[in-house]
Amino acid sequence: MKVTGDLTARTGFKDTIPTAFGYIGIGVAFGIIGQSNHLSVLEILLMSLITYAGSAQFVIVSMVALHANILSIVLSVFLVNSRMILMSTVIAPYMKKESMVRNIWIGTLLTDETFALSMNKLNYTEHRLAYSWFNSANLTAYLTWFAASGIGGALGNLITNPEQFGLGFALVAMFIGLLYLQIITDKAIRLGIQFSVVGFVAVIMYLGMALIPENILLLLVALLGCTFGVTLKHVFR
Amino acid sequence: MSLDKYVLLVILFSGLVTWLSRITPFVLLKKFTLPKIVVNFLSFVPISIMTALWVESLLVQHLGSLPSLNVENILASVPTVISAVISKNLMIIVIVGVVSLGVIKFVM
Structure with missing residues (x-):
């Protein structure tokens, strides 16, 4: 399918x-x-x-x-x-x-x-x-x-x-x-940037779990992931 | 079948806040257009959220110290990722994932 x-x-x-x-x-x-x-x-x-x-x-x-x-x-x-x-x-x-x-x-x-x-x-x-x-x-x-x-x-x-x-x-x-x-x-975002965001989110999720209840952490990590991604896109244009 | 008043109120009010979270952006953005920088920012929402939801399932939270690993889910993720690369087909990926975890739970 x-x-x-x-x-x-x-x-x-x-x-x-x-x-x-x-x-x-x-x-x-x-x-x-x-x-x-x-x-x-x-x-x-x-x-x-x-x-x-x-x-x-x-x-x-x-x-x-x-x-x-x-x-x-x-x-x-x-x-x-x-x-x-x-x-x-x-x-x-x-x-x-x-x-x-x-x-x-x-x-x-x-x-x-x-x-x-x-x-x-x-x-x-x-x-x-x-x-x-x-x-x-x-x-x-x-x-x-x-x-x-x-x-x-x-x-x-x-x-x-x-x-x-x-x-x-x-x-x-x-x-x-x-x-x-x-x-x-998704061709709009370069592959390297996408993988960097995935890696970044994974690390922040791991570290954040020590401090913030996971359900609430999800939103925070998503926002940080977007900030990180948009910054990378801006720097490596 | 019983319906407790307290439970009913919880259901209704939780439903209301969830609904408002879901619809408010639709109502507002019908009138306004987002600036380019926000659109750029939001273009990272899908991979960020999907990664976060995946990683969440691989960890077990212990507030105050670093999370431990959910070994079963980590092991089951390996064939799942491989099937994604090979098949690029969501149905196959889901079946491989479920069967993998089933087998791992049976063996471990």
């Missing part, structure tokens, strides 16, 4: 299938963990439907289990998801010609994964994105996540350790794949 320049809803669905594997693995894991922390299937489903925040949902479950106050939970969720602001800012210019409602709708269901997919897609479409493609990718991810977390919540005690099947690695593998494809196909 090669990525093509096609931007129809159908292709959006097809392009998202590899990601869906990861969503099933992590979504089921989320459901099981939610259930083991005394959330009902209804609560698990509502969280995936309304909050829809991937890794932040795991943070919520652990804080709810401790009966943390609502404000501190909401603040944590905001910090964990603040990288969404960065990703939406990157996508928004590609949706400028679409109506405000469509812009808001694409933003509403944007995730790390559909963001990464769309960035890769740009390299095959002469730097264009289409509403129909993006909406279909977003919906595929959303519904898969919703269904998987419900299944996880319902299975509950039957599977105690969902990680043992290696499915959780699907999303990591996807990021590895998309990172590699991004580096080799």
Whole structure:
């Protein structure tokens, strides 16, 4: 299943299938963990439907289990998801010609994964994105996540350790794949600079882990990576 | 099926802040255009975020000291990267990744 320049809803669905594997693995894991922390299937489903925040949902479950106050939970969720602001800012210019409602709708269901997919897609479409493609990718991810977390919540005690099947690695593998494809196909940034940014981000991530909770560190490291990259690009033009 | 009021409030308010983070740039950038330097800056977001998410999965955090290594994920990354270079196909990369970690967990 090669990525093509096609931007129809159908292709959006097809392009998202590899990601869906990861969503099933992590979504089921989320459901099981939610259930083991005394959330009902209804609560698990509502969280995936309304909050829809991937890794932040795991943070919520652990804080709810401790009966943390609502404000501190909401603040944590905001910090964990603040990288969404960065990703939406990157996508928004590609949706400028679409109506405000469509812009808001694409933003509403944007995730790390559909963001990464769309960035890769740009390299095959002469730097264009289409509403129909993006909406279909977003919906595929959303519904898969919703269904998987419900299944996880319902299975509950039957599977105690969902990680043992290696499915959780699907999303990591996807990021590895998309990172590699991004580096080799993005001709706008020189190869040496791209690899330097990857190395820089890896080192800062490693060192930063000693000091800053990893979920919040992600945003900080991304900002530093961009600063480093833009500086290199400026110096070595 | 129970629905606790506290849990419901957490879900709603967390959903609200997440939604605002996601949509605000879309609303603002419908009217404004970003300056060139910001666009240049943002062009590094994809590789920075993808690298950060990958590296995060290879480490185990212990606040106050350097992280330890997630050996299983590091080992599984090797065939995954190789399959990326050879196939350039996301589906194959994901399958190789999952099977690799499955095999590693089985052996270790």
